[in-house]
Amino acid sequence: MDVMNFYTDPEVIRSSVEKVKNAARTFKKQHQRLPVIMEVCGSHTMAFARSGIKTALKDDVKLIAGPGCPVCVTDQKAIDAMIGLAGKPDTILCTFGDMMRVPGSRRSLVDARTEGNDVRVVYSPVDSVTIAERNPEKEVVFLGIGFETTIPLLAMAVRKAEQLKLKNYSIWMTTKLVEPVLRTLLDSQEAEVDGFLLPGHVSVVSGEKSYHFLTGEYGLPGVITGFEPVQLLSGTYKLVRMLCEGKHAVVNDYRSVVGQGGNPVAQSMMNTYFTFSDEEWRGMGSIPASGLVLKEKYASFDAGKRFNVTVPPPRKTKCRCGDIIKGRIAPEECVLFGRGCTPVNPVGPCMVSTEGTCAAHYQYMREE
Amino acid sequence: MCIGVPAEVLEISGEEARVDVMGAGMTAGIVFVPEVKVGDFVLLHAGQAMAVIDRTYAEESIAEWRRVLNGRDEFLY
Numbered sequence A: 001m002d003v004m005n006f007y008t009d010p011e012v013i014r015s016s017v018e019k020v021k022n023a024a025r026t027f028k029k030q031h032q033r034l035p036v037i038m039e040v041c042g043s044h045t046m047a048f049a050r051s052g053i054k055t056a057l058k059d060d061v062k063l064i065a066g067p068g069c070p071v072c073v074t075d076q077k078a079i080d081a082m083i084g085l086a087g088k089p090d091t092i093l094c095t096f097g098d099m100m101r102v103p104g105s106r107r108s109l110v111d112a113r114t115e116g117n118d119v120r121v122v123y124s125p126v127d128s129v130t131i132a133e134r135n136p137e138k139e140v141v142f143l144g145i146g147f148e149t150t151i152p153l154l155a156m157a158v159r160k161a162e163q164l165k166l167k168n169y170s171i172w173m174t175t176k177l178v179e180p181v182l183r184t185l186l187d188s189q190e191a192e193v194d195g196f197l198l199p200g201h202v203s204v205v206s207g208e209k210s211y212h213f214l215t216g217e218y219g220l221p222g223v224i225t226g227f228e229p230v231q232l233l234s235g236t237y238k239l240v241r242m243l244c245e246g247k248h249a250v251v252n253d254y255r256s257v258v259g260q261g262g263n264p265v266a267q268s269m270m271n272t273y274f275t276f277s278d279e280e281w282r283g284m285g286s287i288p289a290s291g292l293v294l295k296e297k298y299a300s301f302d303a304g305k306r307f308n309v310t311v312p313p314p315r316k317t318k319c320r321c322g323d324i325i326k327g328r329i330a331p332e333e334c335v336l337f338g339r340g341c342t343p344v345n346p347v348g349p350c351m352v353s354t355e356g357t358c359a360a361h362y363q364y365m366r367e368e
Numbered sequence B: 001m002c003i004g005v006p007a008e009v010l011e012i013s014g015e016e017a018r019v020d021v022m023g024a025g026m027t028a029g030i031v032f033v034p035e036v037k038v039g040d041f042v043l044l045h046a047g048q049a050m051a052v053i054d055r056t057y058a059e060e061s062i063a064e065w066r067r068v069l070n071g072r073d074e075f076l077y
């Protein structure tokens, strides 16, 4: 699509950067400080770093990463439990690739596989159902980790397993929802932000109106934006302009795929299979109704109910992923960043996930 | 995990479609986009089409951003 060429055109990117800087300077004149914007989504964090935009804007806009990397926000005990599942006899553990190198307190899934356990990376949760169909003598467990973008796909997997009447398939649910964590962050006042860049692909499912609470209850603006360089810049510009003008609206800058109400089929499928649950978040503790789990009716597909995994208390480290996902510190403020913790030897999930803030800073923003 | 890729729908059969992702052919689920037609572009996430890409909006937002870059900000919100 030629649309893509526009969004990645170096000339357009350059003039878009200037546009954002000029707007940010107006804000600075008005407020004697930089505008502080949180990009909620981990894929935005990665895209900002990879494209060089975050570095280009660093003197004019304070962009802070938020709680939008599903692996990073999952608390250590839940990660250890998921890795613990790999040791079950006659079990095939299926996962998104992102989970493989995430450090558990004692080992990672890569270690578990090296030790001879059957751990497989799948592209889609539905693929794990096919694996269960082909291996009726084995238990097949999928690690169901993710936000609203991914949760409908977990519903699809359960639907398929149900249609195939599989008895050997289940999902270990540790899902997370965007609205409750944003509310928690704002209520705690831990991260001081002027506005939000809102996650484009979560919004495809949940819709523009799922963010109206930001303006209505917190008086903060937000812009739903895409992932290409010019889209990131256009979203940032609109947000900074709103801040300069003292406006607080939710602007949908990704209308080509995000509708007012989101995707109705995905929402109805989520309603069919799942119900709200309190979830533990890294560094934030339990947040009420901040995730979804399988309804009682579908308990046979719930790995958490079928398998008893007990894990010792997580090993304590100096990792500050908890503060990073709350937007309280930048990776460079962690004493381990680039020293004890690197992508080859990660200490926390933020350094290995493809959406992790530490990984983004290490790969694209490190100053030699 | 939340990244999506655009794909063109080549052929539809039941709950699945043949799609073209930057020149590579693959099968994708279309349960979440019942309105999809051959020739549409969709946003794929982990093997499922999650939205039909509205090309009119995509082109409009480019035109809008061009105007902003040319110093005309009246189309912002």
Ligand code: SF4
Pocket (backbone or CB within 6 Å): A318, A319, A320, A321, A324, A331, A334, A335, A336, A337, A338, A341, A342, A346, A347, A348, A349, A350, A351, A358
């Ligand atoms: S640099 Fe490593 S140890 Fe420090 S917060 Fe990031 S992932 Fe954790």
